[in-house]
Amino acid sequence: MSQTTTCEIEVDALPRLEHGTSLLHVKSLQAQTPDVLTENLNGEYFSGGATSGYANATDSGHILVGPAQAKETVTLRIGNIVLEDKVLYLAGACMGSFVASLNFTATGANLPSFQDHYHLSYETVSLVFLAGFGGYLVSCVLNSVLQSVIGTCNVILMAGILNGGGALLISFAPPFPLVAVGLCLMGFGAGFYEACLTSVISHFEDGRLMNIIYAFAGLGALVAPFVIGALTKANASWKLYYWFPLSLTILLAICHFMLFKNYVAPADHEEAPENKSVGARFKLVMRMPMTWLGMILMVLSYAIVDVLSNVLLPISPDISRYQLAMFWAGLTAGRIFFSLPLIHLRERMGNALLLVSMCGAIGLLWAVRSTASDWVAVAVAGFFLGPNTPGILSIVSTRVPPSLKGIVVSITIGSALVGGTLGSLIFGVTVGKVSLGLRMLGPFIMVLAGLSALLFWGIPPRRKVD
Incomplete structure (x- = not known):
């Protein structure tokens, strides 16, 4: 009769709270190839079938397991309810998608205000679309490179800085060329938000989650014209609108840092060494x-x-x-x-x-x-x-x-x-x-x-x- 012994080691876990809210970062060890030696604490051996080829018994009372990869996941405990990392990452992605999509329709809704304030023709004012388009396109191209170099969390925080910086610049109604610069910065931020957060959710390989993210994108594009319309109806200055995305971006940066500060994209089970560089x-x-x-x-x-x-x-x-x-x-x-x-x-x-x-x-x-x-x-x-x-x-x-x-x-x-x-x-x-x-x-x-x-x-x- 074969026996299987399971050894659990809890690392960096906070004490369980019966009431209240806590954000936990838990490290788990993942084995891949049999070349690391680990003590068998109980003198028993794992059966070969139980470990799917990732652990083997030796005559010296040790077990060979794959090289331990520390994967840190985040969970949120609210009373007796535990939200796993999948739900939390989805929430962070939805918030980012909402903020990124605000400018999809806000620029068009604000064009008449730009035209009146700067006394420019419609053709000239319409050039601001190119500024946002250019920033968005370049950030989508650069996203995967920056994710590999500086990490997912830093890319998301950079997206917030660019988006918020552009909104802050426009909120002071600067000369029109600087408005175009601000919209370009917001385009950069929105592109990094969408490309980076969508790539995070793509690892779950669930089409429903992708639908949820883009539902929030549609919601953001739907909300922006109503906010601008309400400001116009109240005879408020058009520039006040840009404090709305700026405030959301600041709050979002705090949430994203807490959620993604230890995020690491899943690795391939088997990847050829020549394919590990970004260029390859x-x-x-x-x-x-x-x-x-x-x-x-x-x-x-x-x-x-x-x-x-x-x-x-x-x-x-x-x-x-x-x-x-x-x-x-x-x-x-x-x-x-x-x-x-x-x-x-x-x-x-x-x-x-x-x-x-x-x-x-x-x-x-x-x-x-x-x-x-x-x-x-x-x-x-x-x-x-x-x-x-x-x-x-x-x-x-x-x-x-x-x-x-x-x-x-x-x-x-x-x-x-x-x-x-x-x-x-x-x-x-x-x-x-x-x-x-x-x-x-x-x-x-x-x-x-x-x-x-x-x-x-x-x-x-x-x-x-x-």
């Missing part, structure tokens, strides 16, 4: 077909979102802002709905059906011209389009090893900005050359959605790993 990993990622497929899908996804968001304004100028809010509300609701435990969305068939349903709503918007139907069509289109972006990120990240997730996620998110810009540019050129004008919206969106649905069928099945 980047080259490996760019040789993977899944990377390019994810980039194309993300380009199409953001092209649809940006074209819809931009075209709603000139189609119905009187109520466009409210319809745009309905579109973002639909996006957020869709992401929340498809993150529910009982809702299961198949990667290929499910996403293709959602895009077909979205095309139906766009067809209604295109064919029927009435205010009531427009409101319904915009909200329904947003609902079915909402899970598309987080679904793509989840699909791509689950098909690459842990050491490459950060790079793949950063590249995919960066390609989204390219898609949004190219989509709006191509649509604008097309509208100028055809007689239908803005009535081209329906066919244009349907073509993009059809291409995306076809590409989903090219996604390889997930590899099952023990």
Whole structure:
């Protein structure tokens, strides 16, 4: 009869509290290869099957285990309720996503105020979009490199400094070139927030969690215009809005430091030595077909979102802002709905059906011209389009090893900005050359959605790993 002895060692754990709140950082030892000698405290031996090949008995009364990797996890105890690291990291990612997305719609909502305050033309003021776009794109490209060099926590804190610094600069209503600099800094911060925090959640390989993160992104984009509208209605200065993201960023930096100060990204079980440098990993990622497929899908996804968001304004100028809010509300609701435990969305068939349903709503918007139907069509289109972006990120990240997730996620998110810009540019050129004008919206969106649905069928099945 074989016996198995289990030895538990508790390291750096605080005493258990029966009441109140405590934040615990617990270190656990993980074994990988059999080359470290450890004492057998009870004179018994682990059975070979019990340790799955990671520990073996020796005649000298010692046990060979893999090299101990100290992995420190964070848990939060509130009374008798214990929140594990997965929940806490998700909460931190959701807060960061909310703050990062505030500027998605805030800049557009503040353009008339910029124009009045600085006495500039609309074309000149619109250049601020390029500042935010440039900062966001560069930060997405740099994110994986900085995560490897300075660590995840420092990248997140740097994102807060950049985002808060940009907001603080704009809050004093400086000369217009400095406003562009401030928006560029906020773009840097938002890009680091989204790319870094999304890469953290991608390691859990759960599409529902990705939907939750992007639901908060939609919520942030939905909230910002209402905050600006409330300030405008109260005859308050436009610059006061930027104290809102600044305050949130300061609070967020404290929370993120507590949550991520000991975070280490999971490592691959087996990684070739030649693939350990950032440059080697980047080259490996760019040789993977899944990377390019994810980039194309993300380009199409953001092209649809940006074209819809931009075209709603000139189609119905009187109520466009409210319809745009309905579109973002639909996006957020869709992401929340498809993150529910009982809702299961198949990667290929499910996403293709959602895009077909979205095309139906766009067809209604295109064919029927009435205010009531427009409101319904915009909200329904947003609902079915909402899970598309987080679904793509989840699909791509689950098909690459842990050491490459950060790079793949950063590249995919960066390609989204390219898609949004190219989509709006191509649509604008097309509208100028055809007689239908803005009535081209329906066919244009349907073509993009059809291409995306076809590409989903090219996604390889997930590899099952023990």
